[in-house]
Amino acid sequence: MTVETVLEVRDLHTHFFLRRGVVKAVDGVSFSLRRGEVLGLVGESGCGKSLTALSLMRLLPKGGARTIKGEVRLGGENILECTPAEMREIRGRRISMVLQDPQTSLNPVFTVGDQLREAIQRRKRAPRAAVMEEAVAALRRVEIAAPEQRIGQYPHQMSGGMKQRVVGAIAISGEPGVLIADEPTTALDVTIQLQYLKLLKRLQAETGMAILFITHDFGVVGRMCDRVAVMYAGRIVECGPVRQIFEAPQHPYTRALIASVPKMTGPVGRLATIEGQPPSLMDLPAGCRFASRCALVEQRCLDVYPGTVRVGEEHTADCWKAASS
């Protein structure tokens, strides 16, 4: 496959520098995103998924978070070296984002039309009527019924699913090449989730944008993604096409995660869990980060971090026991 890579992340390190010590929340993350693909970024809470996304946007939370190392190449250009003004030009037009909670994603004192217009007008100067028309079209594109009426409404007059669609419409109004979706369906109920995922898929097919889809729900991954990257304690431990990850997971953590998803068929038993806690991000072990919870642990796992092993075409895993190909 020779599909154009739109986003390439290499050895990204984002740490929190606190008085108590350094929290290595993102500690050597590398992946690439191709045009028109959906890459799932999966992992448990606190493994650095969201912070990776914020590092890509260069919107780190205030209070000590800094990206200290790595490259984020967006179409060949390392955006970590861009000035704040250049970054503002990039955000919204080349890389955009949808967040988890639609309740707080919209400004409560403006109508949704006003907020869409702001996004459209940042991109180009146009007469008011044309911008209004485009805003209505943007709402129609995200399948909002009666967009002419909805455009004059305030966020509190809409349901969560509808708000999340508006957020989506705003995010893609700049026709970005990359969309980061940070758990966009977590706050929605299940039927609305499915609709939203279908919508995202359709929009992606229409625009050809690449989506970095952050979630902790393997069911959603199977439905949405082309490839998956599994993250654990600040690093991507396994990355590969969805089918391979589901059928032949190489990293014990991935295996444990998949085992803990309830099955729709077969007898109902106790769900598999992963014993223990992930290591403290302030005091990471020298060896494999999953070693303390891994059933297959050996001495070398505790001593040395396993390098990234190629286990198949496009399939890599950070494990001593991965079947190298």
Added chain:
Amino acid sequence: MALAERPHSTDAVARRLSLWRLVWPARVPGGFRRTARVPWIPIAIISVIVVMALFAPLLAPYSPIDQTLRDKLLPPAWMAGGSDKYFLGTDAFGRDILSRLIYGARVSLIVALLALTAGGGIGLVVGIVSGYVGGAVDSVLMRLVDAAFTFPAILFALLLAVTMGQGLGTLVIAISLLLWASFARVIRGEVLSLRQRDFVALARVRGCSAPRIMLTHILPNVLNTFMVLVTLNIGVVIIAEATLSFLGAGIPPPTPTWGLMISEGRGRIADAWWVALIPGIAITLMVLSVNLFGDWLRDRLDPRLRQL
């Protein structure tokens, strides 16, 4: 995470401050009434005072300054010994209290307008910048606010009156310096929580600059709080003006101001109580009315309560 119906923190503050709410709750639990009804009586009182201030020369029956010593200390017209010529009586110099009251409204309103624009505006800007930018800027600005709070306001105003001379300008500066810090502190608190909301992050995702976010996303969200602060502080300003004029640090006599009128009547409160009491009632009515009006305005301005 955040629920849509989460009560607004400033609502709670304003509701606590309003005495009216104790006797007449705006939103009954269960919510059969979503917004308070229009406060016609306060609006009428405010309108009368504003009209008085605007058209003082046309409305006042006498000059507020000219003395008629023959008619001094006459009680209001409805009392024994009162004269039909002076509806609210006269003061120790035989000046018509009604005329002085009408002209006095001017001073009160002008001072309130200027001081709230200056002090409130400074506080609003400082609060937004401090809350949004954070870091060292926030630390410096907030230490300034702390410093402003430690300064005894009355002493400062007296000092200012001594060094700059009495007058409207001095009064406005003194009251502005008293106001801005409390505005800044409350607005900053609001901004701190707004800054964490996702719509601010998404505005940055859209490529909005920091000044633009402060202006178009933060500012409209704190305007409700600002309006409530302004209306609650109209009362504070009127009382501050009266206090400073009473102490002799405000508008110099013989220009009539309500505070000055109380000050002049103070010595004769036992035998000619109306000289001090009538401007006192005027201040009370004015302050109460603007506070009630401010309450209602807050309810109206809240987009969550605005229905189709």
